[in-house]
């Protein structure tokens with residue numbers, strides 16, 4: 001049994017989901033898990049006596065222009081390391097969590113090993129703010145072990161930061177009990193989707209990098225050839241422009257905006273195809289969620305997406321911005337029932353065989369065991 005601290009962004013987002021699901025699975029395997037976060041991780045829905053939650057509280061002192069959240073986080077980490085005698089502190093993101101963990105390790109009396117998982121946004125941040133380069137590099141180099149969610153992210157990190165450190169690829173996973181295709185005839189009815197209409201789905205936080213407009217342009221071309229509805233799940237900065245574009249194209253009656261949803265597997269279960277046409281994506285957890293629910297995907301050739309989608313077998317890859325190619329693949333797939341069925345089955349097989357939660361959790365456990373020997 002190991003005592004493992006986990007820090008992540010607890011709000012909706014792939015990295016928070018992975019960190020939380022990992023914690024819950026490690027607890028099921030007999031470890032003691034201590035989440036150290038600013039609020040309760042949104043996926044933390046299991047009652048398990050081996051799971052603890054330590055909230056980072058922030059006091060507002062009038063002397064500080066900006067509340068020192070990262071220092072409060074480091075302080076809480078140090079407290080938990082000493083009180084609980086943590087073996088491992090596993091942080092998600094170098095910035096700021098690895099930096100907080102390194103500071104906490106310096107402060108704490110009890111020795112702890114730091115594992116940092118990179119999810120991609122550290123590298124995206126660098127694109128905007130190069131002054132943070134040394135800080136991110138420090139977080140990576142001072143961690144006892146570093147993992148990244150795709151080989152592409154390893155290459156990008158090494159290229160942009162010039163780090164020598166070994167970075168191990170440990171892919172993302174989904175909880176197979178939650179992401180499974182189920183029969184929901186009534187959902188289609190509730191959303192006004194007819195039986196003979198194909199359902200195309202996109203799920204994201206509507207940030208610019210997700211290129212939601214490309215999804216809409218692709219759908220516009222698809223719906224000119226076959227009966228279909230587009231379900232755009234999520235919310236974020238590009239939401240209003242996305243709504244506007246559907247009106248401009250005159251397809252607003254064919255596009256649904258259900259907003260943020262908790263049970264996306266129910267919506268995936270009524271979907272025939274998933275589109276993720278981002279310009280940056282270190283992995284694309286939503287693709288794996290779709291594949292696990294037997295939904296083939298069309299994604300862009302960037303970042304880790306080609307490591308998830310097996311082009312021509314479980315989905316297709318297109319260049320960023322090539323909505324023509326995305327629509328052509330979609331029309332071909334959605335017009336051929338036998339092909340669609342084969343792709344759906346292949347998507348599920350790939351999700352279960354290449355990204356099995358048990359395999360991934362075992363890879364993290366093996367890494368913890370290895371660094372604890374040092």
Ligand code: GMT
Pocket residue numbers: 012013014015016018119120121124149172205207209280281282283284285286
């Ligand atoms: O993509 C986002 O906006 C959210 C971000 C996050 O922190 O969850 O996603 C990143 O981590 C996910 C989990 O590893 C990956 O599936 C996403 O591809 C990655 N996003 C980017 O690289 C842009």
